[in-house]
Amino acid sequence: MATTTHTENHLFRLKSRPVGLVTPDNFDYVQSTIPKLGPNEVLIRTVYLSLDPTNRIWMSDIEQYMPPVKIGETMRGLGIGQVEQSNNSRFKVGDYVSGMLGWQEYVIATGNEPFPLVTLPKIAGVPLAALAGAAGMTGWTAYFGLLDVGAPKKGETLVVSAAAGAVGSIVGQIGKLNGLRVVGIAGGEHKCNWLIDELGFDAAVDYKQPSWQKQLQQATPNGIDIDFENVGGEIMEEVYKRMNLNGRIVLCGLIASYNEADDSKTKLGLAPALMKRLRIQGFIITDYALKIQDATDKLVHWIAEGKIKHRETVIAGLENAPIALNKLFDGGNTGKLLIKVSDP
């Protein structure tokens, strides 16, 4: 067993439940002492902390798919780290692992936590940051959401909202690999150009332009077969109007309402769903826990071959996590938003 020289940890504890956007006052940033490892335990140094819209959901005491983070608890968060010390034969010192590392510099784990610790492969052409995004949880979400929930058929039209974000940018590219017409909705000319010029989307709609509804009509002349919904609100309402018979709405997220007290921002009548026989299906990526290896293998392969491009917005320093999280809500990120906590 190698001995770490590190004895101190820094971490964020949730102090109060945010109202609206998160502020640093919602957390205590504290220093703690790293205890000695017990049997089967490993000490992991966080390298990348994944910032996800769901972090904001976890901070609220509302009905959700996991218990909310308790006041006083270390903030929950996914991440990638390196094993610094190990009493567990499954993890060697130097291995890179992913798991629920939390908003902290170091974590002690056994690998048998409810969200398991996974040893990451070393693959040429696939940087560690991509394993935290495009080939990690956000990539799996895109993969299963589109291919399983969306059930795409060649030639169909797919519309994806928050298209220049972590999940959306991968959804669109998987859509192209499956022969779909892909239309992305994103905020700003720069993001829309990226979708078309670099990621190969067929069209992009800039929802920050007053003419965006018209742009959506022009981009979807044959209607919409699959809505990969990441946003909700007015964007979803407009897409909903253009759904085709037997269309599928993949309800992945409703980011427009995560800082609100409820989701009343999205107003959809049910009559169109009846008349057009739509299937509206919510899903949470944890539903696919047992199949994640299949998705990782596919995504890693596509990334290494250059068939899927990935981008990360990386902010240095764990201490910046609360403020950086708000980039997800003001469009400040393109691709996957990561905090670089320490050097790989």
Ligand SMILES: NC(=O)c1ccc[n+]([C@@H]2O[C@H](COP(=O)([O-])OP(=O)(O)OC[C@H]3O[C@@H](n4cnc5c(N)ncnc54)[C@H](OP(=O)(O)O)[C@@H]3O)[C@@H](O)[C@H]2O)c1
């Ligand atoms: N179901 C699941 O298991 C699962 C798993 C992962 C993620 N998700 C969901 O997937 C969605 C995307 O997550 P992500 O991690 O990939 O985040 P992301 O798309 O990288 O970041 C969020 C993006 O959403 C857009 N946005 C934020 N507020 C908006 C608003 N009010 N109206 C329109 N656009 C808005 C912004 O882009 P613009 O600049 O374009 O506005 C922002 O960059 C979220 O809803 C998330 O909750 C679900």
